[in-house]
Amino acid sequence: MAGMTDAHVAGLRERKKQRTRWALVDAALDLFLAKGYEATTIDEIVAAVDVSQRTFFRYFAGKEDIALSLLTGYDTLFIAALAERPPAEPPVPALLASLDVSLEAIRESDEADTARFRKLHRLIDGTPAVAAGQLRRFAETEQAAARIIARRAGTDVVADPRPHLVVASFMSAVRVAYETCVRDEIVEPADVVPRVRGLIALAVETLPGAWSAAP
Amino acid sequence: MAGMTDAHVAGLRERKKQRTRWALVDAALDLFLAKGYEATTIDEIVAAVDVSQRTFFRYFAGKEDIALSLLTGYDTLFIAALAERPPAEPPVPALLASLDVSLEAIRESDEADTARFRKLHRLIDGTPAVAAGQLRRFAETEQAAARIIARRAGTDVVADPRPHLVVASFMSAVRVAYETCVRDEIVEPADVVPRVRGLIALAVETLPGAWSAAP
DNA sequence: CGAAGTTATGGCAGCTACTGACAAATGACA
DNA sequence: TGTCATTTGTCAGTAGCTGCCATAACTTCG
Numbered sequence: 162m163a164g165m166t167d168a169h170v171a172g173l174r175e176r177k178k179q180r181t182r183w184a185l186v187d188a189a190l191d192l193f194l195a196k197g198y199e200a201t202t203i204d205e206i207v208a209a210v211d212v213s214q215r216t217f218f219r220y221f222a223g224k225e226d227i228a229l230s231l232l233t234g235y236d237t238l239f240i241a242a243l244a245e246r247p248p249a250e251p252p253v254p255a256l257l258a259s260l261d262v263s264l265e266a267i268r269e270s271d272e273a274d275t276a277r278f279r280k281l282h283r284l285i286d287g288t289p290a291v292a293a294g295q296l297r298r299f300a301e302t303e304q305a306a307a308r309i310i311a312r313r314a315g316t317d318v319v320a321d322p323r324p325h326l327v328v329a330s331f332m333s334a335v336r337v338a339y340e341t342c343v344r345d346e347i348v349e350p351a352d353v354v355p356r357v358r359g360l361i362a363l364a365v366e367t368l369p370g371a372w373s374a375a376p
Numbered sequence: 377m378a379g380m381t382d383a384h385v386a387g388l389r390e391r392k393k394q395r396t397r398w399a400l401v402d403a404a405l406d407l408f409l410a411k412g413y414e415a416t417t418i419d420e421i422v423a424a425v426d427v428s429q430r431t432f433f434r435y436f437a438g439k440e441d442i443a444l445s446l447l448t449g450y451d452t453l454f455i456a457a458l459a460e461r462p463p464a465e466p467p468v469p470a471l472l473a474s475l476d477v478s479l480e481a482i483r484e485s486d487e488a489d490t491a492r493f494r495k496l497h498r499l500i501d502g503t504p505a506v507a508a509g510q511l512r513r514f515a516e517t518e519q520a521a522a523r524i525i526a527r528r529a530g531t532d533v534v535a536d537p538r539p540h541l542v543v544a545s546f547m548s549a550v551r552v553a554y555e556t557c558v559r560d561e562i563v564e565p566a567d568v569v570p571r572v573r574g575l576i577a578l579a580v581e582t583l584p585g586a587w588s589a590a591p
Numbered sequence: 592c593g594a595a596g597t598t599a600t601g602g603c604a605g606c607t608a609c610t611g612a613c614a615a616a617t618g619a620c621a
Numbered sequence: 622t623g624t625c626a627t628t629t630g631t632c633a634g635t636a637g638c639t640g641c642c643a644t645a646a647c648t649t650c651g
Contacts, residue, residue, distance in 0.1 A: 174598075174647050202636065213601045218638065251589040296511040322556055326579050327586045329552050333544035341537055364541050369584040371542045374466040389618050389627075417607065428630045433609065 182220050183273070184210045189227045190280040198228070198288045225294040228284065231277045236302045239263040243306055248313045252324065255313070256306065256331045257361065264354045275350055282348040295339075303332045334364040397435050398488070399425045404442045405495040413443070413503045440509040443499065446492045447513060454478040455520045463528045467542045470528070471521065472576065475550065479569045490565055497563040510554075518547045549579040 171179075188209035192201040203224065207217050221227040242262035246255040267278065285291050303325075311317055311324040318325055338360035342353050386394075403424035407416040418439065422432050436442040457477035461470040482493065500506050518540075526532055526539040533540055553575035557568045 172648075177647085178599080203638090204636085214637095215602075215639090216600055219599080223637070251586070253586055253589050293508070293512050293515075296515055297508050300508075300511055319559070322552060322575060323578065323582050325552050325556075326549055326575070326582055329548035330545040330579075330583055330587070333548040334541055337537060337540050337544050341540075344534070360537060360541070363538065364545075365587060367538050367541055368545055369588045371466070371468055372545070372580060372587070373584040374468055387619070392618085393628085418609085419607085429608095430610090430631075431629060434628080438608070 181210065181212060181216075185212070185217065185220060186227055186230055186277065189224075190277060190284065193228065193284050193288075194280055198224070198284065198291060225290060228281065228291045229294050229298060231274065231281055232298060235263045235266055236298065238266050240302065240305045240309070243309050246313075250313075252310050252314075252327045253331060253365075255310070256328065260335065260357075260361065264357060267350045268354045270350065278350050278353075279348045282343055282353070283346070286343045286346065292343075295336075299332055299336050303328055306332070330368070334361055334368075337364075396425060396427060396431070400427070400432065400435060401442055401445055401492065404439075405492060405499065408443065408499050408503075409495055413439070413499065413506060440505060443496065443506045444509050444513060446489065446496055450478045450481055451513060451517045453481050455517065455524070458521055458524050461528075465528075467525050467529075467539065468546060468580075470525070471543065471546045475572075475576065479572060482565045483569045485565065493565050493568075494563045497558055497568070498561070501558045501561065507558075510551075514547055514551050518543055521547070545583070549576055549583075552579075 185206060189201070189206045192205055192209065201224075203214055203217055206227075207214050217227075221230065239259050239262065242259040243255060246258060250258075270278065285295065307318050307325040307328040310328055311321065314321075314324060316324065335357065338357040339353075341360065342348075342356055347353055347356055400421060404416070404421045407420055407424065416439075418429055418432055421442075422429050432442075436445065454474050454477065457474035458470060461473060465473075485493065500510065522533050522540040522543040525543055526536065529536075529539060531539065550572065553572040554568075556575065557563075557571055562568055562571055
């Protein structure tokens with residue numbers, strides 16, 4: 162995969178849009194790291210790319226959104242992969258396989274995305290607003306994944322909450338894995354990916370026993 | 377328990393502060409429900425209680441904070457209960473027992489808190505900003521709980537991520553339980569409490585098997 | 592190639608959340 | 622009652638975010 166962010170073939174208009182979009186993202190990440198997230202204003206970001214503030218808000222919902230915009234691509238990949246898994250497969254193996262797809266995408270990203278990944282992971286550490294945005298992202302992905310798992314099982318998320326329970330538990334493990342990376346300042350995709358895999362494996366061997374110990 | 381919110385004995389100053397605090401909360405919840413969360417301004421809230429806007433921000437960090445302020449008391453109760461559990465007890469039973477303490481507190485709240493609880497649950501449904509605040513609350517409680525569980529086990533959250541994994545999984549089940557209440561418009565504490573208990577029981581019998589099915 | 596149509600951009604005006612600094616008021620306490 | 626500590630109000634300002642309309646840029650089709 163050559164990266165989630167390149168517009169291979171498209172009209173000039175579309176290519177231009179992608180270019181300004183990622184120029185904004187890069188400018189934002191650089192400024193956030195240079196002078197702090199809160200201290201950076203939208204005006205400074207748009208000045209660096211020479212677009213109007215109004216244009217910024219046509220591309221991104223806000224500061225939080227631009228900071229995390231890199232990751233939405235990997236989320237989409239995860240959900241798409243999950244939807245492709247064979248329906249007979251149990252939930253956790255399906256989730257594991259789909260997670261692997263997104264992890265591979267992270268590992269095989271081009272240099273531009275890798276640089277953004279590094280910067281983002283360094284940013285999240287010590288920036289509560291961005292960390293809160295992460296929570297929102299995970300929650301959204303969880304909703305989507307739960308719907309898919311429920312459909313696979315032939316049930317409905319409203320009628321049967323068990324798919325939601327399983328997905329929420331799984332996603333919380335993934336979230337904890339990423340949080341340990343941020344905490345330990347592991348920013349290289351090449352290091353993050355095995356760390357996440359390792360923590361998920363640890364969850365697989367820890368959680369059944371932990372939940373079974375309930376009276 | 378007569379409610380988390382009453383200032384039994386204290387100086388006049390402290391009693392006055394509590395009164396304005398909860399007057400602000402009630403005014404805010406009423407306005408949020410009457411004309412929508414986003415459409416309600418801080419100015420309208422403070423006008424209803426006749427305090428200055430500046431005072432509002434001395435009591436609450438913002439709109440999101442005042443909406444969820446009722447729940448912080450129950451969170452504190454949960455964490456305090458967890459810290460009191462015998463160290464020999466396994467994590468999930470300890471978490472279950474502590475959850476029961478906060479659920480009992482919700483059930484036995486006085487009428488004022490019960491009314492707030494109802495309003496809040498009706499508000500969260502269809503108000504993404506407040507729902508996002510809920511996520512933050514759960515994350516904070518999760519951090520605190522993970523530290524306690526790790527200390528009980530004689531380890532450290534940094535050295536050993538397993539306590540964090542277990543707590544995150546547990547809290548995600550609690551969160552899913554509350555989310556189903558909001559979705560199904562179950563707002564009465566008397567109905568919410570058994571629903572949460574039921575979903576946690578379902579998690580206990582579902583999750584071990586689900587996680588064990590991993591290859 | 593050029594005109595007509597579509598879509599992105601810029602500029603502006605305005606609202607609202609939120610904060611710092613200082614002055615005024617109000618409960619606490621001797 | 623007078624002094625002290627704490628809370629409150631006022632004011633001015635910053636910054637995120639949005640609607641509106643004119644203009645510029647790409648696209649498409651004759």
